[in-house]
Amino acid sequence: MLKKFFFFDIDHTLGLDISSIIPADTVYCLHRLKQSGHFVSIATGRLQCDAQRFADNYGIGAVVSDGGNSLSIDGTILEMNGLPLTDCKALLHELDTCHLPWAVVADNTPVRYTPYAMYPHADSRNYMKTITRPIDIDSLTAVYKIMYVRPESGQPVPSRHRLPHLPYLDNTWLIEPIDKGAGISRMMNHLNADPADAVVFGDGLNDISMFHKPFYSIAMGNSCPELKERADYVTGDNDQGGILQACITFGWI
Secondary structure, three states: OOOOEEEEOOEOOOEOOOOOOOOHHHHHHHHHHHHOOOEEEEEOOOOHHHHHHHHHHOOOOEEEEHHHOEEEEOOEEEEEOOOOHHHHHHHHHHHHHHOOOEEEEOOOOOEEEEOOOOOOOOOOOOOOEEEEOOOOHHHOOOOOEEEEEOOOOOOOOOOOOOOOEEEEHHHEEEEOOOOHHHHHHHHHHHOOOOHHHEEEEEOOHHHHHHOOOOOEEEEOOOOOHHHHHHOOEEOOOOOOOHHHHHHHHOOOO
16 A cells, blocks of 8 residues: 555544544544554644654654744654744734733643733634743743634724734634645655655634645545535545545555
């Protein structure tokens, strides 16, 4: 059997909702893929440390994380890059001017820091600890993620400063890298593998960057319409055996 290189999004693809839980049939499928000699990796927007913990829990050896900005194999970080620092600082200063509470992830820990005591963090699906403390924006040396409260009607709307914005929990915007495709390409190059042998699974807008040739792209049944339109194949929902269904259909296991 021709070896394939599989890259799976986590939330709503491998995992149920925003959680650490993978359905039993998907766990079985991942085991069979590795048993059959295929390469299995995560491809996620999650911070490297959180993605690595998830991968370790399920015996997945490779991780493309931070929306394509970080790569690791067997727990060793090959590269980890933050968001454009100048743009991030400009946005944070503007958010202060607009009186829009924000939080920032500035290191490889599941912690976000905010100078705003009222920064919202009630949603139980949030995996990050929120710590309130003063932050000197101009002293930041790296920024991996920014979250900020969406303006209400009549409030000033800040410039996006060329940074990708995704709807997030607690009525906030999430800013994180969204070029998983570039990360997968660099991982394939590191492995000296043919990009045409890559198979990607996803469900959301932040997966669009990896739904392009030469990768073979599979959208979950619960995917957004925009992703399904770009997919080579649409499988079942992630909680109804969609990943296992696709891998059996194409004879990968």
